[in-house]
Amino acid sequence: MLSPPELPVCIYAEQPTLIPPSTSTPNETLYLSNLDDQKFLRFSIKYLYLFKKSVGVDILKKSLSRILVDYYPLAGRLRKSQQDHEDDDHKLEVECNGEGAVFVEAFMDIYADEFLRFSDKPNRSWRKLLYRVEAQSFFDIPPLVIQVTNLRCGGMILCTAINHCLCDGIGTSQFLRAWAHITTNNNADLPIIPFHSRHVLKPQEINSEITFTNPGFTKNTLLDNINIINRYYRSQLLIPSSLTFTSSHILHLKRQCTPMLKCTTFEIVASHTWRAWVKSLDLSPSLHVKLLFSVNIRKRLNPEMPQGYYGNGFVLACAETTVKELVSANLHSGVKLVQRAKSSVTDEYVRSVENLLEDKTVKTDLSASLVISQWSKLGLEDLDFGQGKPLHMGPITGDIYCLFLPVIGDFDAVRVLVSMPENVVDKFEYYMNAFSDWEVNGEADGDICVERKDFT
Template sequence: HSHLFASYFPFPPFSFSLLSLFLSKKKKIRKKGKKKKWEMQELPDCLYEGKQPTLITPTSPTPNHSLYLSNLDDHHFLRFSIKYVYLFHKSIPSLSLKDSLSRVLVDYYPFAGRIKVSDDQSKLEVDCNGEGAVFAEAFMDITCQDFLHISPKPNKSWRKLMFKVQAPSFLDIPPLVIQVTHLRGGGMILCTAINHCLCDGIGTSQFLHAWAHAANTNAHLPIRPFHSRHVLDPRHTPRVTHSHPGFTRAATTVEKSSTFDICKYLQSQPLTPATLTFTPSLILRLKKTCFPSLKCTTFEALAAHTWRSWARSLDLPLTMLVKLLFSVNVRKRLSPELPQGYYGNGFVLACAESNVQDLVNGNIHHAVKLIQEAKARITDDYVRSTIDLLEDKTVKTDVSCGLVISQWAKLGLEDLDLGGGKPMYMGPLTSDIYCLFLPVAGNCDAIRVQVSLPEDVVKRLEYYMVKFLDEKNNKE
C-alpha cells in the first residue's frame, strides 16, 4: 500500500503510511496463516580502507579550558549520543567534508575536546583540548534504493553504519563521531553521534547546518554558538519551589518496587520498531477530533493521540497512573531569555499524568488538556527549580511508568545540504522504547512517529493509532 500511495503523498515508500495501514486494517484477511510478511534483510558489512578512523582538528587554535556543563546538561538521563542517519543521493568527497568540518570546529571547538569528570567528582565538564572529532569513511556495496528497500526500519545491522569507538565507558568516547559510507552508484550515508551532554536537538541541528554552511561557502556563520552555561547555574541556595513529577530519587525506587515498571518490562524482551507517517491531511483530521471546543497544536494532538494509543496497546491496569514526558524548549521561557546561539541543553521535560481509565476511555480532549497544562507550567521559576533539584545527584528522570516523546520534527534536520542536495531519508540510527516524532524528507509538514515495543504490542499500537480514521464522529 505504501507504494500505491507514493504518487499521492510525498513521503518515502518505505515509511509506513497511516493511510495505507488504515486501508489494510479495513480489509478482512480470511487466510491469516498465508498473510505475507515483508522480511527485513541485513545490511552488508562496511569496507574500511587504510587507517581508520582519523581525528579532525580545528583549522586554527581554539580556547584551551574546561567547559562547565549545566545541571540540564550532565544529569544521567542525557548520558548518551544522539545518532542520526542521513541518506544522500549524491556522494561528497571525504576530503571536502573533512575540510569543512575542520573549519566549523573552530567555532564548535568543544566537539574537538573530551568529556571528563570534574576534580570534585560532582559534575561532568568538557576538556577543550582540541584533540579532534572522530571521522571514519567506508564503502558499502548497495545503492541508495537498496538501502530504502532492504532495510526500511532501524535494526541491528544499521549499527554497521557507525564506527564503534573502543572505549572503557561512554564518557571516554569523543563527543563527536562521524562515519561517511559511500554507496555503489554514487550515493552516501552520513552517520553522526553527538554527545547529548553537549547539546539538545536544536543544538545538533544548529551544528549540522553550520557544517553545511562551511561546506558550501567561506562566509561567516549566520549564528555563532554561545558556549558558556553559567546563565543556567543553580541558585546559591538551591530552592525547589515546584513539584517535579517527572523525577524521582534513587532512594524511593525500592519503595516503589510494588508498582509495575513499564520500562523494565519493555526492555526485558525483544522489541520491534513501529513507524507510522502522519501526512498533513491526516494531522488535520486528528486535530478536528479536538475542534471546535479545544484548540491545540499539531504536537499536542499527536502527542495526546500517541500517549493514549500506547497506553491502550500495553493493556495497562485502569487504576494505574501513567505519565507522558516530553521536551519543552526553554530558550524563550526564561527571564532574561537565553542568548542567541546558546549551545547547551536548553530544554526541560514537561510531565503530564493521568490514570489509565481517564486516559483511554475518555476522548482525546482529556489528554490534550493535560499536555497543555504541563507545557504551561514551564516558566522561568519552574526551570530554576528544576536546575536546583538536579543539584541532588540522587534525583533521576522517572521513566518507570510513562512514555517519553522527543520532538525531532520541526528542527530543520531534514533540510541538511552538504553540497549534493537534501537527503532522501533522515532518521535515528536505532529505535528504542522512547518515542520520536521524526521529520519526513521531502514533506516538511508530515511527521513520522517511531517507537519500539514487543511485536504483539506493535500490532495493537498500529490498530489504535489508525482507529480515529474510522470513528463515526470524525467528520471530514
C-alpha cells in the first residue's frame, strides 16, 4: 500500500494581490437572508482543481477582474449588520465596495501525475495549495481567495475559497463556470446572469408563529447523552474514507428496493451511507439519529426563485429514526425515510425555516446527525479555462460532513468522502462494502473501489 507523499514547499512568485472588478460596480450593502446567515455556514467552500496544462496567470487575472463586475459582491467584504443587536449573534451583510478578491501565484516542484495518484483523499499538506489569509476572525477574510500553483510538468492546481454565506454549491458552480466561460470567450455574454437580491427569501411575517417543529434544528446547547457522538469525534484522529460507487454498484443497490420502490441515485447511496455510518459507531439502539441533506429550493417555492440566484437556495431536509430501527430494517426502509424527508420540503416548509431562523439561538442540530452535501451533480467537474477539463476535482480538506463528489469521466458514478474516527474507519468501509444480494460476474462483496491510504 502506497503512502501519500508530503507535498513540497509552495514557492510564492510574489505577494498576494487584490483583483478588483475591471469597471465600477454598485457601492451598496447586500442583505443576506436567514438561510445565508446560518452559523453552520460561516466558513469558505474550498475547491481544488488539477489541470494537465496551465493557463497564463495574467489571463486568469484579467478574466477574474471582468467576471467580478457581474459578481461584484464577491469583491466586497463581509461585515456585521449595522442594525444593533443585543446579543452576540450579529446578522451578517456584505459591503459591496469593490475591494477585490485575493489572488496568489505559486510554484510547486511536483508533477500532475504524482498528485493524481494520491488524489482520492485530501491530506493536511494540501493546505499549502491555498493561501491562508491572516485575519482576526471569519468576518475579516475576503469572500473570494484564489491560488494558482504551477507545477513542474506545466500543469496547474487551482484552489478557490468562496464564502458559504454568499453562495451555495449551485451558486459557486455558477460563478466558477462563468469565470471559465469569460476566460475562453472574453467578449461573450454570460450564459446565466447572476441574481443578487436575497430579499426573495426575507421572512414575510417576522413575528408569525412557526407552524411546526423542525427536527433539523435545536435550541439546546447541551444535549446530554446525544452529544456523545460529537465528543467521540473530538477524541479521535479523523481519517478520510473515500469510496467510489460506479453505475453498476448503484444499480445493484437499487435492485434491493425495486420493484416495490423507485428511487434516485442520491436516495439509495445516502440511505446506504447513513446506515453504514450508524453501524460503524456502535451506538445505543435507542438513540435517535438523523440524516441531514441539502435540498435545492429554487423550484420548490411559489413563485419559483429567479434564474441566476447564486445565494444559499437550499434547506436541510431531515430523516430521523432510532439506531435500532435503521440498522435492523432493510435498505428499502431507509430510502423511504430519505424520500419522505425530501418530499416535506415545500414552500410552507421553507418559509417556516426562514421564520424559525429569526431566533438566533436556533441552530442546526449536528449532535447526532450525518450531514451530506451533494457536489456530484453541479457541473463542478466541467470547468475549462481553455486548456481542457480537470484531471481531478474535490475538496482541499477532509471534514466530518459527508460529500458526494463527481467522478471525472463517469457522470453516473458517485464518490463518497467522509472523515471517520481512526478506530472505526475500517468498520465503516466494511459496512459500505456489505451489499446484501451483491453479485457481479459471480464475485461477491468488496467490488467497490476503496483505497485505505492514511491521509491525515
